[in-house]
């Protein structure tokens with residue numbers, strides 16, 4: 001069978017794209033590996049009419065609604081390779097070796113996070129170690145905040161976070177702000193600390209303090225890190241997509257309607273945006289779905 005559209009990734013972006021195509025009565029194959037980026041968080045915030053919802057519940061409802069359309073089918077699997085064929089169609093193969101062909105392809109596979117290697121940090125990811133104040137910052141308002149620097153994006157974090165509480169910027173002796181950045185952080189009341197953080201300490205998911213290399217303990221309730229992001233697959237490379245560089249990592253270049261540099265190939269969500277947010281991913285998915293539908297109609 002040749003599908004009208006194959007959507008890879010079944011979360012905020014992919015499900016939104018599939019829904020538009022389903023409502024256009026198109027044959028859609030949705031392939032998802034089941035590891036959405038925010039699976040570490042207990043609640044999702046800032047989503048229209050669903051602030052504080054449990055991420056799995058939110059996605060579960062969307063799955064139920066999308067799969068109710070008779071033209072949508074689902075495979076739980078991980079796609080390993082993809083190529084554009086001479087006839088303009090797309091062929092993808094999953095981890096079982098199964099191959100599928102579609103007239104259009106929508107990539108909505110999100111990104112994977114790499115965190116700094118500090119004891120006690122990664123197990124608290126999405127709970128008390130976070131990256132986005134709009135997502136989880138309110139829950140830690142007016143409590144001691146640490147930014148453990150990983151690069152340029154950490155300066156941005158530290159400069160906006162004083163609106164949520166008292167901030168210390170830990171440069172890890174590596175990401176030392178230049179004079180202009182120091183002036184900005186000083187203006188915002190941020191404390192600068194160059195001694196390296198060696199451990200995040202506390203009970204369970206909570207944080208009591210950061211342990212520094214010189215033995216000091218710094219009272220802390222929440223740690224912000226800017227992760228490094230990557231696609232976690234070679235699909236964009238295999239398909240010859242153009243990329244752009246964002247503050248956390250590379251993302252797929254698309255036009256205003258989510259069309260990539262490859263005709264018939266659309267991309268949406270975190271993997272196609274420098275700004276990562278569930279609502280933005282869902283909105284981009286809507287555009288990708290509608291644009292893929294238009295491509296099927298008009299070429």
Ligand SMILES: Cc1cc2nc3c(=O)[nH]c(=O)nc-3n(C[C@H](O)[C@H](O)[C@H](O)COP(=O)(O)OP(=O)(O)OC[C@H]3O[C@@H](n4cnc5c(N)ncnc54)[C@H](O)[C@@H]3O)c2cc1C
Nearest residue numbers: 009011012013033035037038045079110135269270277278
């Ligand atoms: C800890 C944490 C907390 C967050 N909290 C919030 C919040 O409160 N509010 C908010 O708005 N945003 C939040 N975000 C950001 C939000 O998670 C993302 O913006 C959103 O998930 C992006 O949606 P997406 O559909 O692009 O990708 P994802 O949700 O990451 O979904 C991608 C899907 O594609 C699948 N996939 C990947 N590769 C393949 C493959 N090769 N084959 C098949 N399937 C594949 C994955 O398994 C996954 O199911 C948070 C992020 C993190 C890391």
